[in-house]
Amino acid sequence: MEKSATKHFHEKVSGTASLRVGMVGYAFMGAAHSHAWRTAPRFFDLPLKPELTAICGRNREAATEAAARMGWDSVETDWRDLIARDDIDLIDICTPGNTHREIALAALAAGKHVLCEKPLANTVDEANEMAEAAVRAAEQGVLAMCGFSYRRTPALSLARRFVEEGRLGSIRHVRAQYLQDWLSDENAPLTWRLDREKAGSGALGDIGAHSIDLAQWITGQSIEGVSALTHTFVGERPVGGDFVGLGGHGDAANAEKGPVTVDDAAIFSARFSGGALGVFEATRFALGRKNAMRIEVNGSLGSISFDFEESNILNYYDGRDDAEAIGFRRIIATEPEHPYVGRWWPTGHGLGYEHNFTHQVVDLVNNIAEGSQPRPSFSDAAQVQQVLDAVEHSAAHDSRWQSA
């Protein structure tokens, strides 16, 4: 295995060394990650300075356009060439799940740090193989993180802090929903997220994985077993076509159709390691809910509730408040004392979706400089994959109880 990227920096340069990033993919996640790599050193004092060294996409023209738009210095069309470059220290994987394993294993073996989008992989076996490779690589100072970015929403980091401080007491209930509606129209076109071969699963892995990771991270408890239902409401969709949106179907209604091979929605109950009970829902058919990633945690002393559609707010109930003053408090998590916020705007000005990706980069860069394990690690993400697999297994067997 090549010299680890971390060792390379401290031998090569003094002062603020560079962290030279190579990103694979340039769609929605590529844009969010590019924004984070560009922005992090401009708002946070980082021990290593991220450089947007190369972006990789199979179509050179499209990748070149993306490089110009997102601020990348060079272009590759084969991820193997990107990994082979000695001016790349970290590989950022922003491609569909069926590519994660191959790219991550090659990058780790080449001594490159890795940031891999969620879910980690499309199967438990792939995820476990990646987690084992990451453990071996970490022994050489090569580090890996999985991009469950919602952990770095200040209000949700505050929720975890409240649980760790004991403000909620013993955790009894978790209620987690991730509600979107971009597939509510049957003429919304067939995209890679609806193809099991590429995505691994549908709403369950794409958005339900976020709820699973958050519920476990905030409570500090892991899901031990589930009972689940999944369903596909629309079994085939137009291939391509200019989808205009609800009511205006463009030419999509007349396009040829292809099969949807993943779940449109997943619901499941869960038992946690500390005795808590959980209820989960992930759907892209909750008409009117755009990105309602919600979680409520009830404990013996207090509760929290959060909805990403009001992402700067954490609702907190302290059961020990005086009776005449008791009730849910609406905490605006934009005080300098709240996680990450102090580096941005004055109190009350708020943060958005993209800030969580910047916070993710900040924590990863600090981990690399310190040689400390990034979280969520590939092992953390492989455990989420176990839960995803248990949900699918339960749903395929009359919702019978399935250990995770």
Ligand code: SOE
């Ligand atoms: C699904 O539409 C999606 O883009 C997820 O893939 C992301 O992980 C989530 O952050 C936003 O919604």
